[in-house]
Amino acid sequence: MKYVELLLFVLIGIQVFYFFIFAVAGLAPHELILKKGQPLTRFAVLIPGYKEDKIIVDTARQALEVDYPRERYRVIVLADSFQPETVQKLRAIGAEVLEVIFDHSTKAKSINKGLEYLENDPPEAIVILDSDNVMAHFFLRKVSDAFKSGHQIIQAHRTAKNKNTPMAILDAANEEIGNHIFRKGHRNMGLSSALIGSGMVFEYHLYKKYMAQITDTAGEDKQLEMLLLKDGHTIEFYEHAYVYDEKVSTTKNFGKQRTRWLGAQFYFFRNYFLDGLKHLILKGNVDYFDKCFQMALIPKVLLIGLMGIVGVVDYFTDWLTYNWLLLTVLYYSAMLISVPASMYNKDLLRAIAHIPVAIVALIGSILRINKKTATHFEVTEKGQTGEAK
Structure with a gap:
């Protein structure tokens, strides 16, 4: 049990630190250097x-x-x-x-x-x-x-x-x-x-x-x-x-859309991860390996639920170590600092309360994945286009 927990901690910990590092990096501005007065593109x-x-x-x-x-x-x-x-x-x-x-x-x-x-x-x-x-x-x-x-x-x-x-x-x-x-x-x-x-x-x-x-x-x-x-x-x-x-x-549409996305993610992980690792080692292609690594990441919404459960268990029992609680805090912090300040309102709080429903839908999406998911197109029903802002 101890070794299983250690392996799980390392695997999830890598993902949490990955999210946290890039979330902090995203706090800095990213401005393109643009040449003005150029002819318009066709x-x-x-x-x-x-x-x-x-x-x-x-x-x-x-x-x-x-x-x-x-x-x-x-x-x-x-x-x-x-x-x-x-x-x-x-x-x-x-x-x-x-x-x-x-x-x-x-x-x-x-x-x-x-x-x-x-x-x-x-x-x-x-x-x-x-x-x-x-x-x-x-x-x-x-x-x-x-x-x-x-x-x-x-x-x-x-x-x-x-x-x-x-x-x-x-x-x-x-x-x-x-x-x-x-x-x-x-x-x-x-x-x-x-x-x-x-x-x-x-x-x-x-x-x-x-x-x-x-x-x-x-x-x-x-x-x-x-x-x-x-x-x-x-x-x-x-x-x-x-x-x-x-x-x-x-x-319903959330689950339908995620089934297609997760099917594609699993497909690309199976077919590209080892190739990305080879190019990292032999050619130093970090960009390509990073993309292949992303295909191994647990969906963000699902990890929110998983870390929440583990964090609570960690706090009230001695089943795990407090390292899990620290990992939970890091992950939630990464998510919170990545949401634009303009979205922080009562509606967001009500939506956060809806996360358990999204997690159930996501689990259902995973269970529906089959060999055809990554190659068969299934349209997600949309109901409006709205006006440009």
Whole structure:
């Protein structure tokens, strides 16, 4: 029992210190050095969607209304299994529509079709949005400055546009914790930002080259990260370029979404961890190994519950040592300092009380994972697009 406890303590302790170090690093500012007065970038904004008839027209309309010259960007909806009337509405408001059909739909397949569609008139850079995303009004101007300043791969600051339920608030807080630790904190430590899957900007030819290598997976953003970091590319994080994203509002959709995410995480851990370790030892590629290591991390919400239980047991019994209590305090501190001050209000407290429900949903997600989870796309139902802020 003693050795099992020691092993468990070491494994969880590594993760807790990992979170804590990058959470502290994220407290420092991360400002990009930008070259002003550069010509505006020619963008293609790709919006892949699968049966997203309910929200896609509003998303495309808002993308067409950002403050950027219309002749310098195109909005292209990659319409997988959309209704004919939806396609007509999209074209009527000025969006381009590429209809795609696959026996087995994935986001990567749609994007690759979109990149092929652009071959005859390629843009300088690609912006990837999800079908519920809204760019901030000056988003394209900001990322144009960053792109012209030499940043070929940029993860923008994706943040919540809805906080209408306790689950949506938890999801929003989880996103900001990820921004703080895996994006801002990592860049401040000299490592690459994590990609999120949307709100991303890439140099066109570079993106096309790497997307062509993506296999049949539902976690295309994670595989793309692996390939880019393995080859020594750096992913930048632009904290002040905002994309607003709809957060899941119900426990059912939370569990459904996490099943897909966790399935992809397990898949990439199995297939990349040892390769990342090899590249760390033989080539000193810390960035690539760090990404592979992230695939071994326990989900943040689940670890909150686990550390809470262990911490309470540690305090009231002599079953464990007080080292566990210290570990719990460190982990909770890392989470708390990673949540933006603007989110600290009564609604957040009510959402925190909802964490046990989220943990149960997360455990259910883990139990539902099977071999098809990482390769089969399952859409998470969204109900609104909201207005850009």
